[in-house]
Amino acid sequence: MAQGQNRSEHTHGLLFLTDEQLRKGIEAMFFAYRGFTADPxxxxxxxxxxxxxxRALHFIQRSPGTTVNNLLATLGVTKQSLNRVLRTLIEDGLVLNEVGTKDKRQRHLSLTDAGRELEQALSNAQRDRMRSAYRQAGAEAVHGFCTVLEAMMDPELKKHYDQLTGGETV
Amino acid sequence: MAQGQNRSEHTHGLLFLTDEQLRKGIEAMFFAYRGFTADPxxxxxxxxxxxxxxRALHFIQRSPGTTVNNLLATLGVTKQSLNRVLRTLIEDGLVLNEVGTKDKRQRHLSLTDAGRELEQALSNAQRDRMRSAYRQAGAEAVHGFCTVLEAMMDPELKKHYDQLTGGETV
DNA sequence: ACAATATGTCAGTGTTGTTGACATTCCAAG
DNA sequence: CTTGGAATGTCAACAACACTGACATATTGT
Structure with a gap:
């Protein structure tokens, strides 16, 4: 709506995407992701x-009581890789590991107070940048931002994303 | 820009920048970036x-004849890290390393035919997904996508981005 | 002549991912 | 009740890719 120049590509609803435009999006992803992770x-x-x-702290905070297998699928790494990280977090008293009540094979993961504190510090740093970017870009841009990102996900990962976020677009 | 009023977001639930929305954007970045890199x-x-x-092939293709120092700044890694990668690419005959004519200390990097071929294969795979995502999302969403990403970049990195892309938003 | 620049290299270290193998505990089906 | 499989944890080895620090070489500019 508030988009000054309507190019001819947009009139048919089918975008003519030059390699140049696509390349620009690729580079935007590259540079933005560095900013995205810089503060945490x-x-x-x-x-x-x-x-x-x-990442582990984030997703445990997001789904308190989640199981190891569930976290494994969300993160998309091997259990050995996750276990190394999880072990240090548990040893350091940031994550709780409780045997499941219904299924005693499962371990339910949650954050301790110290874990919540660190997760908050990390999240705040990351959110500050996101908030600033969102404000600069405006509500409409944010909507488009999420729409494109969702369309870029692998279907398998998108399922986890939808499960976490409830599915509605911002 | 087109942001209307400051709607005092944090007082009510239904607003522009809740922590929940920011968290959603963060997760969208995480999951989308995995898709972004999966094909290459x-x-x-x-x-x-x-x-x-x-990354090295991409940015050499993007700026043929670029110097090592320039590539270093664009990628944001140490010269030791880049050199390891660059050495194998040169040995494998994908990248050319030519002594500068004006300043003989500099090395100008460019792709060989084989290098261009691999870079094309990688880029095509990545562009296919971007194209598909762009088409699903629509032109307006793509505009917003790039706008938010640009606002997320560190100023230092944004300079390199602008230099490569010419500055105009898609 | 000398300092600074651009590049290359060697050695060591840390994080994070991988595979493969194996043990334990527990649920569920025959 | 036994047995197969699922969920978890752990050990070992390895690779990619980042880092630091130190040092070498050529070249440029003062």
Missing amino acids: DRILAEKSYGRAHH | DRILAEKSYGRAHH
């Missing part, structure tokens, strides 16, 4: 954790 | 290259 990375470096720890 | 990764695995090789 600084905090993590102080505590000698890495991005993998951040 | 498959090709790279066959040739036993990694993402670092892809």
